Amino acid sequence: MTLTTMLGIVLARKFGLSIKLLARAETKSFGSGRVRHVVLRIVATTAVIEFAAAVLLFLRFLLHYHYSPGQAVAHAVFHSVSAFNNAGFALYTLNVMDFNEDPFILLPLAGCVILGGLGFPVLYELRHHLRLPRMWSMNTRLVLLATPVLLIGGTIFIAVLEWSNPGTLGPQPVGSKILNAFFQSTIARTAGFNSLDIAQMHPVSWLGMDVLMFIGGGPAGTAGGLKVTTFGVLFFIAWTEIRGGAAVPVLGKQLSRSVQREAITLVVLAMGAVIAGTMLLMLSDIALGLDRALFEVVSAFATVGLSTGITASLSPFAQVVLICLMFLGRLGPVTVATALAVGRQPRAYELPKERPLIG
Incomplete structure (x- = not known):
């Protein structure tokens, strides 16, 4: 648009x-x-961030890896655009695993992914009201609260599980272990780069990354997933219910009831799509384990692009399932469901209310 x-x-x-x-x-x-x-503003913001990252990558490719100027420009621009738009495509057979000990490559890429994943409304507000947090919208507050929590939590989670894994972080020095744990935590937020061999990671690491991929980044940005604001809203709904409150307060403001229904609907439809997709993948290949099938499905639905290495070996039917999940995840399940419901006549009456037992 x-x-x-x-x-x-x-x-x-x-x-x-x-x-x-x-x-x-x-x-x-x-x-x-x-x-x-x-x-x-969106076009200008995109151009400035991608240009800045491309300059940093260009200097590294040219001065350290001794690329020709033309090759350095091409690789720098491609990876800068790929990172900011949370695409995750790389020009190398092993993605960016060859640079897993180079912070001058991984950090600019991670920075682009984070900025693209914050969403343009957040970037716009920070540009004008960086020093005036009281003027931030609820959306900006939720994104800026959830993003560091997920980044730091994901970094610690991956570092702990993979620290001694000989196929991932095990052989690396301490600094590189922390760098790669942070990078992979960032990338799991919907940008399919990988500096580690995903296939060699612990299954519990896959499950944790499933959660990060499913949540995704901020709304109205380049990230996929269900968005951090959706889960932030669900958290405050649950917290209010636990405390016995009525209205849902969120960081100093009251949450609209329509937003509550929208968040719950989105999560229910998304979970249904992921469960159905996982079942279809496992039915297409009985030898495919739940952990790998779930990882593949969540990665597709959240438009991340990470894989445990099984994508090419899947049956054509399973690959079509993943394609459909990518399309559904990019459009959004609520958008698709609304489109399917277009033309239905609204009810001119209300049904009597009743409260079932919950839990």
Whole structure:
């Protein structure tokens, strides 16, 4: 939608109300009159971040790895764009495993992934109100609270489980172990780079990465997954219920009931898709274990791109299942469900209320 709006701005100098509304929905902006401004900000932000990362990577490729200037530019730009857009494609057979002890390669990539995963609304607010946290929206507060928790928690989790694993962190010095644990924790947030051999990781590490992939990054950004705000909302709903409250307070503000329903619906539909996809993969190959099948399905649904190495050996049916999950995960299960429900007449009456026993 950003590209469509940009074409309207550049070619026609104007665009219709329908495009404005679609772009507003995609960028999570407020007011159709600001769509042009928001879209231009998105393009400028993307260009600045990708250019800065490309410069750092270019200097490293040129000065340390002695690439030719042309090759250094090509590799720097490709990996910068791939990282910021949470794509995870690399130009090397082993992805970025050859650079697993080089912080000057891994950290710029991780930085791009994090910034892209924060979401453009958060970047926009930080640019204007960095020193005024009281002016941050609930969305920005949730993203900035959840992101470091997941990054640090994921780093500790992977480091503890893989510290002595001879196939991953075991042979590396301490500094590289911490670097790669942080990088892989960052990447599990929906950008499929890998500096470690995923196939050699402990199954419990896969399960932990399943959780990180499923959660994903911030909304209205380049990350996939169900978004950290969705799970932040669910956490505060549960916390309020445990404390016996009625309205759900979230970081100094009250949560809308419609948002509560939306978050619960999204998680239920997503879990259904993941469970169904895992079952279909295991039915297509009876020798495929639950841990590998689940990892593959969550990675596809969250549009991450990580794999334990089984993708190429899957049956055509299983690969089609993964393709469908990628498509569903990128569109969003709520969007798909809403599209399927279009045309149904709303009820003109309300049913009597009743409270079933829960738990």
